[in-house]
Amino acid sequence: MAKSTVARRKRKVPLSVHKASGLWCKVHKGKRYYFEKVADDPQGTKSLDQWLEIRAGRTPKSSGDVLVKDICNEWLAHKQAKLDAGEIAQDTWDEYHHTCELVTGSIDKHSEAATLLPSDFAKLRATMAKRYGPTVLGKHIGQVRSLFKYGYEAGLIDRPAKFGPGFKKPPAKVMRKTRLDRGDQDFTxxxxxxxxxxxxxxxxxxxxxxxxxxxxxxxxxxxxxxxxxxxxxxxxxxxxxxxxxxxxxxxxxxxxxxxxxxxxxxxxxxxxxxxxxxxxxxxxxxxxxxxxxxxxxxxxxxxxxxxxxxxxxxxxxxxxxxxxxxxxxxxxxxxxxxxxxxxxxxxxxxxxxxxxxxxxxxxxxxxxxxxxxxxxxxxx
CATH class of the missing domain: 1.10.443.10 (Intergrase catalytic core)
Structure with a gap:
């Protein structure tokens, strides 16, 4: 393809760089699409071709096209099977569903799951910490880890999620202090x-x-x-x-x-x-x-x-x-x-x-x- 043609296509359908992930991306009708790494595709040629494939209604040839919402849906379907088999209760499934809502409410659900960075999970943890106390926060962190562990073990992503050193449950000392501050939790x-x-x-x-x-x-x-x-x-x-x-x-x-x-x-x-x-x-x-x-x-x-x-x-x-x-x-x-x-x-x-x-x-x-x-x- 002639360079002039590529240049015209880039001007017509410009791509941007997602700084956190280092990927070429495109926002179209409220949905963000991710393509190749800028380091691997410095001119955006491959990424532009993938975007044009999407515009044409075809599946682009990209190795990392499993989105956050896809992992959430697959995980919930897995848990639904357990619910149907009587292995978990409805309340438990509802908790898992709420955890997925927390994830997609903080992290763009159209993001490629394999490209998430520790900063994404740090943002999620900060959002949950503002909303919940240490006990509930710890529960949701454990469930988020379970969610992405399932994605890796099910072959949806080719490597474990990079949670970073901070995406952990509150330490035992914080939990003990919370219980002390809360006081007795029984009735006289x-x-x-x-x-x-x-x-x-x-x-x-x-x-x-x-x-x-x-x-x-x-x-x-x-x-x-x-x-x-x-x-x-x-x-x-x-x-x-x-x-x-x-x-x-x-x-x-x-x-x-x-x-x-x-x-x-x-x-x-x-x-x-x-x-x-x-x-x-x-x-x-x-x-x-x-x-x-x-x-x-x-x-x-x-x-x-x-x-x-x-x-x-x-x-x-x-x-x-x-x-x-x-x-x-x-x-x-x-x-x-x-x-x-x-x-x-x-x-x-x-x-x-x-x-x-x-x-x-x-x-x-x-x-x-x-x-x-x-x-x-x-x-x-």
Whole structure:
């Protein structure tokens, strides 16, 4: 091709240099296209030919055409397959989706994934750090690393992502200081009694399950009616978050509260708890949290508690803290649905925990919450 022709084409369709990556690029209709490295194509000849191929509707011959959005889509499709297979929960998939939104909100989604630099990830980390505290920031950083690790292992990019030395979770010291500054994350007995004054039958039952059995947000949102046996006063099921068998003895107060929920249940779903509009609480918001989080804040406000600092999950912390007073940590872990370490051979050999031990754990919490004997409490 004559030099004059190339010159005219360059003037007609000029390319620019993306300084951060050192690549020739072109912005067209709000989308940025990346081509060869300036060092390898100093005159932009190859890059210009690739751009003209795109304009003609053909796929350009470029080795690094996998974009950030492509990796996000492939990763989410991979996680969707796990969701469909029951290997992860919907809340978890929603968190992954939110992480991809954070990535594409900070890094141009039309950027070639293989050309990202430590400065791109530093910008992403700074954006997330302004929005989240150390705990959530660390979670998202881990998920971003997982995202690009998948891209490399799946063959979408030919080398690991260059995160740089700064794209790491907050150090342990910062995490400890954050917990100290936050203060205690459980509720006192008086505070729980105040929360139980709510007039909402759903919330009274959920609060009781949280404080007497360590039920978390997802636990109550996904709890089905069929696993609750009000005749015997037990709940037994495999916890979705950990796939760990869980057997929980219920207080008489909890049995009555759940009985009212079932009697007033509108039907249409197997979930135990249904809101006023007929929806259960498993839906997620833009941050990947189910409806329990936001709804409980309204309960706190209605009972005179400040919103900041504590949420529904703090009831689970209250149970753990008080139930350990029974002296049987194995029984407490079984009720909580904790995952035993892989090297814990005792948990592998242990086939069950005696019901009497489980009852002693919940009885210890009952004595803390209502320091008086109650019908059905075991004699020590």
């Amino acid at each position: 007995a008086a505070e729980v009694r105040q929360l139980l004054k709510t007039r909402n039958h759903n919330w009274r039952a959920m609060i009781l399950l949280g404080v007497q059995g360590g039920f978390g947000n997802r636990d109550v949102a996904e709890l089905s009616i069929e696993v609750v046996d009000l005749k015997t006063g037990w709940i037994e099921y495999a916890r979705a978050k950990t796939a760990t068998q869980r057997r929980v003895p219920l207080w008489p107060e909890t049995v009555e509260a759940i009985r009212e929920v079932i009697e007033r249940h509108p039907g249409g779903t197997d979930r135990l708890f249904v809101g006023r509009r007929g929806r259960d609480f498993t839906d997620s918001n833009a941050h990947g949290n189910n409806r329990i989080s936001a709804a409980f804040r309204r309960v706190l406000t209605s009972q005179g508690f400040p919103e900041a600092g504590r949420g529904f999950y703090c009831l689970r912390r209250s149970f753990q803290t008080q139930a350990e007073e029974c002296g049987d940590i194995i029984a407490v872990k079984h009720i909580m649905g904790h995952i035993p370490p892989e090297n814990d051979m005792s948990s592998r050999y242990r086939q069950r925990v005696n019901d009497a031990r489980l009852r002693r754990a919940v009885d210890a919490v009952h004595r803390w919450l209502w320091p008086r004997p109650f019908v059905g409490e075991m004699t020590q």
